[in-house]
Amino acid sequence: MSFIAVFIWSFVLWLVLTAGSKGLLWSPEELAAGLIFSGVIALTTKDIIGEKAARFLNPAKWVGFVIYAIGPLFWGMVKANLDVAYRVITGRIKPGIVRVPVDLENDAQYTILSNSITLTPGTLTIDACPEEKALYVHWINVTEKEPKSSEVIAGSFEKWARRLGR
Amino acid sequence: MKNDMGLIVKTTARATIPLIGIFGAYVVSHGHLTPGGGFQGGATIAGAGILFLIAFGLGEMKRRYNHHLYSALEGLGGLVFLGAAMLGLGVAFFYNTLWHNGPVFNGQPGTLLSAGYLPIMNLAVGLKVFAGLVSAMVAIAAFRRWDE
Numbered sequence: 001m002s003f004i005a006v007f008i009w010s011f012v013l014w015l016v017l018t019a020g021s022k023g024l025l026w027s028p029e030e031l032a033a034g035l036i037f038s039g040v041i042a043l044t045t046k047d048i049i050g051e052k053a054a055r056f057l058n059p060a061k062w063v064g065f066v067i068y069a070i071g072p073l074f075w076g077m078v079k080a081n082l083d084v085a086y087r088v089i090t091g092r093i094k095p096g097i098v099r100v101p102v103d104l105e106n107d108a109q110y111t112i113l114s115n116s117i118t119l120t121p122g123t124l125t126i127d128a129c130p131e132e133k134a135l136y137v138h139w140i141n142v143t144e145k146e147p148k149s150s151e152v153i154a155g156s157f158e159k160w161a162r163r164l165g166r
Numbered sequence: 167m168k169n170d171m172g173l174i175v176k177t178t179a180r181a182t183i184p185l186i187g188i189f190g191a192y193v194v195s196h197g198h199l200t201p202g203g204g205f206q207g208g209a210t211i212a213g214a215g216i217l218f219l220i221a222f223g224l225g226e227m228k229r230r231y232n233h234h235l236y237s238a239l240e241g242l243g244g245l246v247f248l249g250a251a252m253l254g255l256g257v258a259f260f261y262n263t264l265w266h267n268g269p270v271f272n273g274q275p276g277t278l279l280s281a282g283y284l285p286i287m288n289l290a291v292g293l294k295v296f297a298g299l300v301s302a303m304v305a306i307a308a309f310r311r312w313d314e
Contacts, residue, residue, distance in 0.1 A: 006184045009181075009185070010184045010187065010188035011188075013185050013188050013189065014191075014192060017188075017189070017192045021278070027277065027278070029273075029277065030278055033195055037188060037191040037192075037195065040191070041184050041188050041191065042184070045184045045187060047230070048179075048180055048184075048218065049180050050180050053180070107177040108177060110173055110174065111173070111174050111178060114174045115174070115178075125174070
């Protein structure tokens with residue numbers, strides 16, 4: 001299964017890269033070369049991508065990612081950028097590192113949540129500790145020294161990460 | 167001492183290593199059409215190998231890295247390059263006979279299967295550069311004197 005996951009993952013990138021070789025579409029030789037190269041890549045990296053990577057082939061998940069990227073994530077980034085611009089101008093910062101307990105199960109969920117937190121300015125994930133179910137986040141304006149959940153830092157990101165990485 | 171990176175780096179590496187690999191393959195195989203070519207693409211793919219080495223640590227790398235295989239691949243790349251160069255030896259060394267009257271790789275210029283022996287040579291150089299750079303990095307990483 002992980003072979004198929006890597007194969008499709010790399011073949012899609014190949015299609016993106018070589019689009020336009022025949023009109024707006026792909027010429028047969030590009031498609032054949034893509035199949036060969038994706039096959040080689042998939043053979044060599046199928047042990048790396050992880051056994052359960054095939055769950056990301058679910059189209060419902062792709063829709064979820066797109067909705068998450070242009071909805072909550074983009075909106076969160078806009079808000080956080082404006083907030084940081086305000087803090088740059090006024091100089092009202094109170095930096096600190098806080099431990100954020102999270103309720104996630106697997107690596108993909110931790111990665112999605114950590115990257116979302118890092119992408120929104122003002123917060124920066126320093127370490128993810130799955131064994132103690134917590135993230136360590138550097139926060140530009142600490143309002144709560146020991147948060148009980150990731151709600152104050154990440155808003156609805158944790159809910160999304162749990163759903164997308166499942 | 168912990169030899170590998172944290173969970174986030176590892177998970178991201180899992181997802182990006184295939185992408186770096188296929189992008190490197192794209193650069194190599196389109197060396198006669200777009201900027202890039204054998205060395206650039208090979209170095210890109212070697213970047214994927216080095217990312218694996220850094221993200222997962224030397225222990226994991228040692229289990230998957232086979233010195234003889236990489237050595238053989240590097241030699242094979244050089245030999246294929248030389249073989250492509252010898253194809254037109256009836257006229258001259260490096261004579262591009264595939265382009266002038268060969269059965270393959272003589273398509274319309276601008277398509278993938280054009281430019282005679284250039285795609286073959288790009289693939290050979292890419293393979294050689296990839297195998298060579300990865301072997302070099304593994305050899306450097308495995309150097310053990312500072313670990314006492």
